[in-house]
Amino acid sequence: MRFHVLTLFPEAFAQPLQFSIVARAVQRGQINIDVADIRDYTHDAHGTADDYQFGGGHGMVMKPEPVFEAAEATLSGYDAAERAQIPVILTTPQGELLTQKLVEELASSPAIAIICGHYAGVDERIAEGLATRPVSIGDYVLTGGELPAMIIIDAVTRLLPGVVGSPESVAGDSITTGLLQHPLYTRPAEFRGMTVPEVLLSGHHAEIDRWRRRKSLERTLEHRPDLLSTASLTNDDRRYLAG
Ligand code: 6GU
Known part of the structure; x- marks a missing residue:
């Protein structure tokens, strides 16, 4: 299983997934965690990835262009048929609740892309034209989607064949x-x-x-x-x- 994470905070993923069962799954080649920095796909000198909201209101909104371009670059290695099989998750408190049933469904995909929302949220066109699966991890609000992305990776990884010692402990x-x-x-x-x-x-x-x-x-x-x-x-x- 290949996880493609798109985030403004790639450093958040450096340590947390490097211990115990997930780390072993990486070492064994059962999973691969590819982290792309959305800021690498900005076009101005400041690396602007967010902006004020149209209509006014508190909080910045993630701009669509860098996120679309990061996703396109990340998924360009897949042919159209493979690409169609890859869920593009957007982490957001407005998403479908992550349950074990959804985790099982995700575990049957060949790869998973996860866009980590941040700030007040993301431009709606990311949800409309790029993400296929908005996912929330529970009824509380976090500062960003990095921890939810790690939670999704952890929950999916332990369902993959051979990752957890005994199938009974998963069942x-x-x-x-x-x-x-x-x-x-x-x-x-x-x-x-x-x-x-x-x-x-x-x-x-x-x-x-x-x-x-x-x-x-x-x-x-x-x-x-x-x-x-x-x-x-x-x-x-x-x-x-x-x-
Ligand atoms: Cl996926 N993101 C954020 N920012 N907050 C959340 C969440 C996700 N799920 C529950 N709260």
């Missing part, structure tokens, strides 16, 4: 199953007076599975009751939640 994820994950414990069995639930030490796999399922249901009910309407629940699950 059994929080959210992927439609429920929040059950609690996890490792050694020591007792820590500062806090003990590991007996059932996990019992070796009874059916009991362990039942306990985990129930904890998932309890947590989902407590923190994300909205997920219960779409999760696939057994009659047992329903009885447990009702009781």
Whole structure:
């Protein structure tokens, strides 16, 4: 998978993606993260990439020309058929909410371009004529789209074949199953007076599975009751939640 990031702050990407699983995926050649500096595509001596808004109002707006030119240069290596398969994401609080379902869809693309919005926002013609996928990472406002871009890269990368050790750990994820994950414990069995639930030490796999399922249901009910309407629940699950 090739990620093409278009940003006014390429330095933001130098460190954060260089540890753990994403770094290993880069080293193994499973992903490639290409970062283009939008300012390299400006035409004046000052490298002006933003300007005042028509109609007045607070905050600067990213100009369309440098962003279009950066995207065209970045994607020029692909032929028309490939190009048509590449989602061009625009990070914006006005976008479609990033969910695991959207992450799965993105992970099936051959490459992904991500335009990082900044300042008050981007000229609407970037959304109209260039981006194909406006994406928001949640209902709060950030100063820019760089962190959202990294979040998208991280979430997509871990779904690629061979990136995360065991396919089960991806399949059994929080959210992927439609429920929040059950609690996890490792050694020591007792820590500062806090003990590991007996059932996990019992070796009874059916009991362990039942306990985990129930904890998932309890947590989902407590923190994300909205997920219960779409999760696939057994009659047992329903009885447990009702009781
Ligand atoms: Cl993608 N960008 C910005 N600036 N703020 C956000 C966001 C994106 N998603 C949630 N808040």
